[in-house]
Amino acid sequence: MNIGIIGTKGIPNRYGGFEQFAEFLSVYLVEKGHSVTVYCPNHQSYKSKIYKGVNLVFKTEPSFLGPSGQFIYDFHCLRHARKADFDILLQLGYTSNTIWWFLLPKNAVVLSNMDGLEWQRVKYNYFVRRFLRIAEYLAVKSSDICISDSIEIKKYLRNKYKIDTAFIAYGAVPFEQPEASFLKKYEVEPYGYSMLIARMEKENNIEMILDGYVKGGSEKPFIVIGDAEGNSFGRYLINKFKANSQIRFLGQNYNQEDLNNLRFYARAYFHGHSVGGTNPSLIEAMASQAFVIAHNNVFNKAVLNDDAFYFKNVEEVADYSLTVEKKNYLHFVNKNLQKVKEQYSLEKIHQAYLNLFETACKKS
Incomplete structure (x- = not known):
């Protein structure tokens, strides 16, 4: 499969949970024989176009605009993804990329990890929270498959939008040799x-x-x-x-x-x-x-x-x-x-994503 991953601050991880997840998953998929592209902001410190076999595509994120720069970054990422001939496009989150839903590639299966309840974050004012509710709706409507990383998020999306999402949490490697x-x-x-x-x-x-x-x-x-x-x-x-x-x-x-x-x-x-x-x-x-x-x-x-x-x-x-x-x-x-x-082994979580991708491709 040819797989694209958007919605992160790039890999290798220097930011947070989505970035670490994207790094580990993309490397795993490459090791399983698939082609994977991860979109990265042009200002990240790692500049090589390949990371452990993963293709990196760098797009402009005007950081001087603050959080608003993310909208421009997502626009550039989706314009590129539209022409990239992906079988699978995995969106991590929906905060800003959903306003460009009409740019989603027509021939790829679009899967969206719905993250948490972004509109509840206290750092956002009323208008931003209102926008995030709309963005959540657009993500649900524009995605072929929605993914919940929590049973509670799965319940929320089922109750609000009457959809059945795929439940896949996050994983980690057990640590048993402390020093x-x-x-x-x-x-x-x-x-x-x-x-x-x-x-x-x-x-x-x-x-x-x-x-x-x-x-x-x-x-x-x-x-x-x-x-x-x-x-x-x-x-x-x-x-x-x-x-x-x-x-x-x-x-x-x-x-x-x-x-x-x-x-x-x-x-x-x-x-x-x-x-x-x-x-x-x-x-x-x-x-x-x-x-x-x-x-x-x-x-x-x-x-x-x-x-x-x-x-x-x-x-x-x-x-x-x-x-x-x-x-x-x-x-x-x-x-x-x-x-x-x-329940949360990294191998199990990665295999669950791979199984979901393969099933999605067969049905498309």
Whole structure:
């Protein structure tokens, strides 16, 4: 098959969950003998036109326009994809590319991963949220197949649009060979710190987590991994907590060995994501044998079930920061690792996408 993937900030991943997913899936598909093209913004640091056998096509994203530049980027990507003779075009998300739905290639099977409930993100004003509801509708109507990465998203789309989506979550590789030496560069001790990994977005409840940790009075370090310097909210958090020496903003980090070991040896791993979908960073935390304390919402509960603690306010975070730690809840950790092996293994998820692509091509 000739497969195109659009809707990301490019590969190799230097941004987030969709990008990591696109990187792993595209390489897997190439290894299975298929031709894969991933669209990338022209300003990304990796400039080669080939990445591990995957074809990269670079298109202009005028970053000086801020988020609006994404609309122009998607326009260029779809114009190219329309002429590329793809059998499959996989869209990751729908935020901006749906306004160009009329440019979708006529001969390709169009599959759209519907992501989470984008219109619920608190960073958006009323008008943007209204637009995102329309974009969601357009994605449903213009796609041959819609994909849900969460059972709850599948239920939502079935109730709202009366469609049956393909359910495929995200995957991770179980991590079972920890090495504490990786912690030295971060100046932390095994089980002597807590942490989170997230993009600096309000709906990830990072401020709530850090407020709670400070309120709890723990003197142990709390590591924040994510590009805090990269947006106004992240810079606000750095400034707010600069007087709290235990809060450490470490910036972006894509070194998987470091991240796996940091998650494994954390006293607690806080997961604050709240807006829909099965979040890749949660699956990776489970695969790294982290002890997870998650924001209390249906999406996180659909993955973790009863094998985690949940918080919904600062007070609950404060209490957890002092009273719970990994060594007392290894049964949670082991059950979540088993879920990864049985339900969220990377091989299983990739094979599910390949099966879906093959079935879609046969029917077209």
